[in-house]
Amino acid sequence: MNNKIDVRNFNFYYGDFQALDNINLAIREKQITALIGPSGCGKSTFLRSLNRMNDEIASARAEGEVLLDGKNIYADGVDVVELRQHIGMVFQRPNPFPQSIYDNVAFGPRVLGQARKNTLDDIVVQSLQDAALWDEVEHRLHNSALDLNPGQQQRLCIARAIAVKPDVILMDEPCSALDPVATLSVEDLMHRLAETYTIVIVTHNMQQAARASHYTAFFWLGKLIEFQETRKLFMSPQEELTESYISGRRG
Amino acid sequence: MIVNMEQSAPTVAPKRKPVPRHWGEWVIENLIQLAGVSTLIIIGLIFAFLLREGLPAFFEISPATLLGVRWYPIEEMYGLLPLLAGSFIVTIGAVVIALPLGLTTAIYLGEVAPRWQRELLKPLIEMLAGIPSIVLGFLGWVVLAPLIQKAGAPTGLTAFTGSLILAYMSLPTIISISEDALYAVPKEYRDGALAIGATKWQTIWRVVVPAARSGIVIAIMLGIGRAIGETMAVMMVTGNAANIPALGIGMFFQPVRTMTATIAAEMGEVAKGSLHYSTLFAIGIVLFLITFSINSIAGRLVGSQGSRRSGGQL
Numbered sequence: 001m002n003n004k005i006d007v008r009n010f011n012f013y014y015g016d017f018q019a020l021d022n023i024n025l026a027i028r029e030k031q032i033t034a035l036i037g038p039s040g041c042g043k044s045t046f047l048r049s050l051n052r053m054n055d056e057i058a059s060a061r062a063e064g065e066v067l068l069d070g071k072n073i074y075a076d077g078v079d080v081v082e083l084r085q086h087i088g089m090v091f092q093r094p095n096p097f098p099q100s101i102y103d104n105v106a107f108g109p110r111v112l113g114q115a116r117k118n119t120l121d122d123i124v125v126q127s128l129q130d131a132a133l134w135d136e137v138e139h140r141l142h143n144s145a146l147d148l149n150p151g152q153q154q155r156l157c158i159a160r161a162i163a164v165k166p167d168v169i170l171m172d173e174p175c176s177a178l179d180p181v182a183t184l185s186v187e188d189l190m191h192r193l194a195e196t197y198t199i200v201i202v203t204h205n206m207q208q209a210a211r212a213s214h215y216t217a218f219f220w221l222g223k224l225i226e227f228q229e230t231r232k233l234f235m236s237p238q239e240e241l242t243e244s245y246i247s248g249r250r251g
Numbered sequence: 252m253i254v255n256m257e258q259s260a261p262t263v264a265p266k267r268k269p270v271p272r273h274w275g276e277w278v279i280e281n282l283i284q285l286a287g288v289s290t291l292i293i294i295g296l297i298f299a300f301l302l303r304e305g306l307p308a309f310f311e312i313s314p315a316t317l318l319g320v321r322w323y324p325i326e327e328m329y330g331l332l333p334l335l336a337g338s339f340i341v342t343i344g345a346v347v348i349a350l351p352l353g354l355t356t357a358i359y360l361g362e363v364a365p366r367w368q369r370e371l372l373k374p375l376i377e378m379l380a381g382i383p384s385i386v387l388g389f390l391g392w393v394v395l396a397p398l399i400q401k402a403g404a405p406t407g408l409t410a411f412t413g414s415l416i417l418a419y420m421s422l423p424t425i426i427s428i429s430e431d432a433l434y435a436v437p438k439e440y441r442d443g444a445l446a447i448g449a450t451k452w453q454t455i456w457r458v459v460v461p462a463a464r465s466g467i468v469i470a471i472m473l474g475i476g477r478a479i480g481e482t483m484a485v486m487m488v489t490g491n492a493a494n495i496p497a498l499g500i501g502m503f504f505q506p507v508r509t510m511t512a513t514i515a516a517e518m519g520e521v522a523k524g525s526l527h528y529s530t531l532f533a534i535g536i537v538l539f540l541i542t543f544s545i546n547s548i549a550g551r552l553v554g555s556q557g558s559r560r561s562g563g564q565l
């Protein structure tokens with residue numbers, strides 16, 4: 001199995017504060033990799049390093065390499081805008097634009113100039129189907145996306161992300177604002193998406209990591225403590241810290 | 252005391268509120284109420300006065316005359332169209348100039364400029380709103396008008412000169428309020444767009460500005476409101492010729508006379524109670540109706556978008 005993303009000797013700072021400390025991690029293609037760890041340990045920071053969303057923060061500074069298909073995304077001359085077209089992102093709080101459902105999904109193809117009108121319709125339908133939302137919104141594509149419930153909004157955000165056919169989808173606690181039923185439907189969706197996409201998901205819910213991922217990385221105070229196949233990490237953790245965290249004695 | 256409160260609770264909407272425990276509070280409450288009510292009463296009185304003085308004109312002057320194209324009160328020609336056209340042309344011109352300038356400035360301030368520039372420029376721009384309009388009128392008269400004449404217009408005192416002054420006057424309002432609206436757009440929307448691979452400009456133009464549109468509409472409407480009601484500066488620079496210019500781009504470079512300037516210029520020399528006097532008030536009523544409908548259209552626009560929760564609403 002190929003490494004889609006290879007993180008090497010990666011450090012990250014907010015001003016003087018070091019949020020990530022020498023991370024080495026390989027993310028496998030078309031697998032779901034979960035990032036777990038207590039709040040504030042750097043999961044979101046790590047995730048946002050993978051599509052350079054941290055560039056938007058003035059005080060942020062990165063060291064080391066993140067190879068996407070073998071190419072360092074932090075190398076000089078990398079076009080961040082282009083990079084993000086290959087790496088979609090779904091946020092903790094569903095953030096559909098205050099526009100119609102259709103326009104939300106069409107946003108990506110439109111700004112990237114990918115689609116003419118006739119293919120745009122196809123892309124929107126296909127993306128909504130892939131995000132398991134089509135049946136619920138088929139008859140109100142031109143209603144405001146803000147009329148949807150949170151679970152539907154989050155699936156809409158997934159549809160919006162996959163409409164531009166990225167290789168990788170990053171998800172930052174995508175279910176934390178959802179009820180259990182909506183959570184299961186998003187997890188279900190993730191599994192189907194993993195046939196096509198490489199998925200990295202942050203969660204502080206260990207059941208979710210255990211249920212929904214192939215690989216799990218455990219972060220603690222900015223350090224990567226353990227990275228394993230999910231089953232192994234939960235059944236027979238190698239590190240004492242991992243063991244005590246997953247058994248609920250810490251965190 | 253407590254028993255007392257509980258007893259009075261079931262009484263539905265007592266006419267007078269029981270005297271509060273602190274007399275100071277009682278005084279303040281009533282003062283505020285008095286202030287609120289008196290504002291309403293004053294507005295009502297102004298409107299009643301306007302109607303009393305102005306309505307006779309509508310009964311005594313035939314509609315055909317009122318809709319005539321000549322404003323020449325000495326000859327009993329009370330055609331309002333030239334004045335309407337004058338106000339309309341000057342205002343449209345002002346909006347066409349102020350809208351793109353104001354919106355792009357707001358975008359620059361809110362989305363592009365580094366923080367220190369924003370913090371320096373915003374108060375400066377808000378200060379511009381405090382320049383007395385008569386000063387701008389002077390500026391238009393002394394500086395702008397000669398320039399415009401040199402540029403080839405038959406005279407420097409034109410509708411366009413007035414539009415420039417009005418645009419300048421409404422810019423601080425438009426910039427300041429649109430910038431607030433842009434600023435209120437949640438960061439999540441920007442992140443969402445950037446993460447898809449939109450450029451900064453695409454993010455601003457396709458997500459942030461639309462999300463702030465109701466605030467921007469308010470900004471423009473308030474700007475127009477200021478422009479259409481403005482008097483002194485406009486009177487000084489628009490030439491005050493009550494004629495209807497031929498439709499086309501040329502109409503902006505002709506002298507015009509606005510409704511407000513007409514009232515201001517003629518009110519002093521008219522006999523109280525005369526038909527002319529009453530007609531000037533009638534113009535006031537028309538002006539009032541126009542600003543009132545602009546405001547309610549703005550309210551409608553904002554309301555229809557505001558019913559859905561979205562960013563950038565004020």
Ligand SMILES: Nc1ncnc2c1ncn2[C@@H]1O[C@H](COP(=O)(O)OP(=O)(O)O)[C@@H](O)[C@H]1O
Binds near residue numbers: 014017037040041057
């Ligand atoms: N924009 C920021 N500026 C400064 N410090 C930050 C910023 N974002 C996060 N941090 C800090 O970095 C650390 C890791 O945060 P984060 O990556 O959000 O953790 P997690 O997602 O695991 O909860 C925390 O100590 C947090 O306070």
Ligand SMILES: [Mg+2]
Binds near residue numbers: 043044045
């Ligand atoms: Mg986080």
